[in-house]
Amino acid sequence: MTDFATTRRLFHLPEGVLYLDGNSLGPLPLAAEARVHEVLTREWGEQLIRAWNSADWIGLPRRVGDRIGRLIGAPEGSVATGDTLSVKVFQALAAALTLRPERKVVLSDTGNFPSDLYIASGLIQALGSGLELRLVAPENVADAIDESVAVTLITEVDYRTGRRHDMKALTAKAHAAGAVTVWDLAHSAGAVPVDLTAADADFAVGCTYKYLNGGPGAPAFIYVAPRFAETARPILSGWMGHEAPFAFDLDYRPHASVERMRVGTPPVLALAVLDAALDAWEGVDMADVRAASIRLSERFIAEVEARCPDLALASPRDPHARGSQVSFRHPQGYAIMQALIANEVIGDFRAPDLIRFGFTPLYLSEEDTVAAAKVLERVMTERLWDDPAYATRSKVT
Ligand SMILES: *Cc1c(COP(=O)(O)O)cnc(C)c1O
Numbered sequence: 001m002t003d004f005a006t007t008r009r010l011f012h013l014p015e016g017v018l019y020l021d022g023n024s025l026g027p028l029p030l031a032a033e034a035r036v037h038e039v040l041t042r043e044w045g046e047q048l049i050r051a052w053n054s055a056d057w058i059g060l061p062r063r064v065g066d067r068i069g070r071l072i073g074a075p076e077g078s079v080a081t082g083d084t085l086s087v088k089v090f091q092a093l094a095a096a097l098t099l100r101p102e103r104k105v106v107l108s109d110t111g112n113f114p115s116d117l118y119i120a121s122g123l124i125q126a127l128g129s130g131l132e133l134r135l136v137a138p139e140n141v142a143d144a145i146d147e148s149v150a151v152t153l154i155t156e157v158d159y160r161t162g163r164r165h166d167m168k169a170l171t172a173k174a175h176a177a178g179a180v181t182v183w184d185l186a187h188s189a190g191a192v193p194v195d196l197t198a199a200d201a202d203f204a205v206g207c208t209y210k211y212l213n214g215g216p217g218a219p220a221f222i223y224v225a226p227r228f229a230e231t232a233r234p235i236l237s238g239w240m241g242h243e244a245p246f247a248f249d250l251d252y253r254p255h256a257s258v259e260r261m262r263v264g265t266p267p268v269l270a271l272a273v274l275d276a277a278l279d280a281w282e283g284v285d286m287a288d289v290r291a292a293s294i295r296l297s298e299r300f301i302a303e304v305e306a307r308c309p310d311l312a313l314a315s316p317r318d319p320h321a322r323g324s325q326v327s328f329r330h331p332q333g334y335a336i337m338q339a340l341i342a343n344e345v346i347g348d349f350r351a352p353d354l355i356r357f358g359f360t361p362l363y364l365s366e367e368d369t370v371a372a373a374k375v376l377e378r379v380m381t382e383r384l385w386d387d388p389a390y391a392t393r394s395k396v397t
Helices: 004-008 031-054 057-071 085-098 114-127 138-144 167-176 268-281 286-307 333-342 366-381
Strands: 079-081 105-109 132-136 149-155 180-184 203-206 221-224 325-329 348-350 354-358
Touching (some): 031 268, 057 221, 085 114, 085 180, 085 221, 105 114, 105 138, 114 132, 132 138, 138 149, 149 167, 286 325, 333 348, 333 354
Parallel strands (some): 105 132, 105 149, 149 180, 180 203
Antiparallel strands (some): 203 221, 348 354
């Protein structure tokens, strides 16, 4: 059994704050500070450029990729890290499209995160080969998979409602129709058990600053199924994805593994933070995380529905149909969230009317979720949100 009292002590949680936004930005892992200090002083400071070899900075993206791989059912050497998730979506989709050159449809859904859709549109425009981005409602994805579809570009867990797709069933359906799958695990990695191998997924991508606690702007990851590792074309063919970067050949030859999806020089400081953050997952069983996450979210929903009749559940009621987040609707959602934050309960707001809460058993307890629901009750019954100070929207909501 995972001991969540122990994992909680691995994070810095500001005194008095109830943090239900680890689905957007995980908290600071305490180990990160010492790790970064060491990289700054002993490695960069003392060893200078020698540290690429002596501290194996060059191997860091691969080591971190393998650690993420263990959390998502990916074998050693099948996950590359670096860049941002948006860039990794671009690479995965481009590589997947080259595997089905005769087909013209990229299928996604209206619950997908806008950046994924923008990237897909931009890529389609750049390729200029008659491709079409076809969007359907999340619940209609399965029916929309037919033999015109080249690639399905689906985010497993909906960032707004927490609705969760059935990755295994949709992948099987896509394969039966001859389509290639790209799964976005932004709200899955570290949130729910993922088994890319068992699901037979083709490509997957994700970020590490949400449930994996890698810090703001932490490097993203990309998975390529081993069967495509030597054929998937890395459209961003940078030198770090070359078979021999330090041969400085004039011609590009992709690395014979997922490493071909690396682009440029790895962000060593950010990778060091992420590496330290991943220490918190050592010995953690994702089945325990899932069971605890369901317990927390079910308790939170029950408390909020009993205390705040004006808030309408926007997430699936069945916990197995959700990821690890819960949203409620209210026309004054933005002001409500601002009032909550002013009262030390941190969640976030997603336009037009959703207040959103993430459940992260590594550092969030059942008492925390009940305490948060009580503050939300006070915000609602005392109309604390009804204050002009909470009406003006910040750039980041
Ligand atoms: C958070 C998120 C992103 C953000 O992409 P970045 O490039 O890291 O800014 C993209 N897609 C999905 C599905 C997300 O949830």
